[in-house]
Amino acid sequence: MRLGFYLIWPLLWPAPGAAEHNALLPRPQQVRYGSHQFPARGLSIHFASAPTAEDRFSAQNLSSCLSDRMGAPVPVAKDSASELALVLRRTGTGPDLPIPEERPGSESREAYSLSVTPQGGEVRASSSAGLFYGVQTLCQMIEGQGADAALPEVEIRDWPSLAYRGIMVDMSHGPLPTEEEVKLRIVAYARERHVGVVPCLELYGHLHDVFRVERYADLAAVPHGSEFNPLKPQVTSLLEDWVDQMATLFPSPFVHVGMDETWELERFAKAEAGGLGPGELYLKHFKSVAGLVNRRGRRVMVWADIFSKYPEIIAQLPAGTVVVPWSYGPENDYNHFLKPFASANVAKFIATGVTVWNQIAPDFDLSFDNIDTFLSTGRQYGISGHINTIWSDDAQVLMRSAFPGIAYGAAAGWQGAPVGIPCTPFGLIRSGPRTSGPRKHTGTI
Template identity: 25%
Template structure:
């Protein structure tokens, strides 16, 4: 017996070690009641496979009404199966998704009131088998979730569309950690039979893909909730010639509510999309509808106001969805700007409150709680807009948002994993936050991070030493150093793509922050190299190598600029100065030479997990960086020649032309400035104006 918390994710509501132990052996059986159906048999098969994988024992599954088997693992559904010999405590009535697990010398018994609870009890037993092998310590566990809905949302519309094999692995793994909702954020990456040009050349998923994934999810008690953007973020569709007239403004962001044709079009998309899903819910998204009601519908807005036009649009989406037998979810951000309208939202609309920064409290929850509408809290993995996730931000965001959500009456958590700017980050970067989210949603944010880490290492990473978790934490903190931290992003990825000589990073970033990036990544590599899972190992090692490359690139740019300044006053063309310039040029050539193999590895890893999709968004960015390396080298060689001729060096880079080299959020800011021109400053949310430097 031990007093330590069990190595389980998520931690159970109640758990106690007891004396004795149960030994698995060749005569052990998995016993189901005679009335057990397909769902119970599926859970039993899952347990059977896990024990075979860990212990090398293929335990037979039997159906029996007998209550006196020895050395048995019994799966009991209350109200269906005979439970007359249940150990003390298992006779209590259990709630939805709850289970009771008892391990004694005689065997193990899992009791639940419903099939999800039975499945979750099996997952807990599987984790104990993975920790203890054939000899399971005695224990009693009673468990149930705090939040009934515990979801993950993966962006599949920002250039990367995972393969069905990747999505299958995702669903199976999430189910093991008791996640019961999965959404794939979709703008255009579906093969719409009625509108085939929308998903053309994007790696779009088919109805067959969704049907297969839906079946995989249903077997594991995951609701695969259809997610289709139906208001803003529709630029891909609205940029196609045949749909441009449906754009609200020339910015081509939101679909116009001024034309009935918009709703006929959405109805056709729903008719193509929704039959592949068995869950009677549709997330219509509708967030960040910045130009909605500002163009074709501006006369409607002049009468009723922008908020009312948006509300009427949502009501029409609700009506469309209901024709297809669906209840809708929507992001709540627009209504945060029009709180007076929340009371007019029908009570069956599920509101999704999102925010992706770690805060001490989340004030938007107050209005949602008072509205009596069902709502989720939606934190983020903090894995986008960075090379490696902002781990501490993600953990604080998840923990505090779930904590406040539970207190305010939230019915669920939807942890978001976005793919801004091309979804260059691999899925492996998100697993730590995924499982932490599963932990917080199940327990109501009560588990200490140290307890979670102690279980995450051995259960998910296969590392009981704690070294890999330590490496993940240090890398996460390296990208969040004050010199690199930004709201919703980290400058580490800007360092990778920034202009080699004239870029902001080379001008502004303290060397110490860059050196910590390198040190953290180098320290992580041995731990990552020992990971048994090849996908995790390769993707995390590649991520660490990109961190090192990005920091080295900026440090070299700083060194070159410093050398130019120090040598500018020396017009003698000294051998020492020339050698210094030659060395810097050679090192820049080396970094340039390392870039094409890095791009090739990026592409290879991408294609192992994802369709080719719109990878060119990223490949073009790399190609532009390669061109900047060539320009920098050409200019620097010219400076070397000037120095040899006794001419003054250009220390201020006045003769160096970086061109209009805009990357990542610099390009995004340019696009948003165009939005301000189109809709007017008053129409843009304050947080966007602050980001653009236009706030009063």
């Protein structure tokens, strides 16, 4: 994924002739182009050492990219490298999927280097994940078609600026996959691409659909409400079952427990909590839920808005909690979302949104600005990760139209600087020729 030349990149090598080559998305941290090319005709793909299944997947991915552009098969060879070869060189045995306490940077698990000369090419990384990301960049660099297909002479070093980058897709208002579909079509598919799938549940509020079922109706905090009564023992038993199911289905070391927008909290605390304030009641329930998750060897993620409303309870968060402040609209100042957690030294992600709910077409101007500005503030406060979100509250979201926003968020979390609307290489689709006024982005990648 690539950016335009208007941006200033403190980690970018001089790149003579870069404008003559394909734009890459995300923009590598360091790139230097040469003046020669490596012809694709007659080349093959090789491994520098015994490949894992993940390495073979990357090699086949690269073979498919090259074969499509050339109109002829590019083999993944089993013998030693030939004269015209692209070599995949894994130098370590780093984890293939995200783990707790990941660190970004040039020595990170996902970092890679890529070199193409007139004599051949090499992708080098310490893990299969790094090789995979190097292959994704290499696939974008192919120039020309058929017999004229070639790779430019180049040296690249690249790594993520954030350790964790993700997309959260709300599936609670539409068709749900079966357990077998989750395992085979979501978890397995993501694993091949070095993506961990984290379950995001609602374990306090937003449960109106649950309480419509008669057997659960008396677990609500208020009649016809949407939040659990955390004082009922049956609630703990039910949540224990839910957490067990999710921990079995999803191998991720993280579980997101939701718990946002509990607007009935104050009303219930005043009437039923026996002297507990709303913040204390919320914290008590959160600690109970976190204990259920932690006992299964998982780390808790939680939306941050209620902790922000009752900042006096932040200091009592269980160790290891990851809070996720969220904001999906334009803000003049994002500091108040992050400062209380930074002061308490709590681990933080941020969540942005692709604005696609309650409207026919996504608002990319709003979405891209939200991603760039919130990420910029988040980096100042030392966030560890970025979650882009798509919500389907109105149950009529046209999900595929949001794909450009998903890609934009993925690029923004990898790069060290804002993607920047005026200078992106996105293909823009307009209903007619632009005449005057601000640029409106309603297009695709």
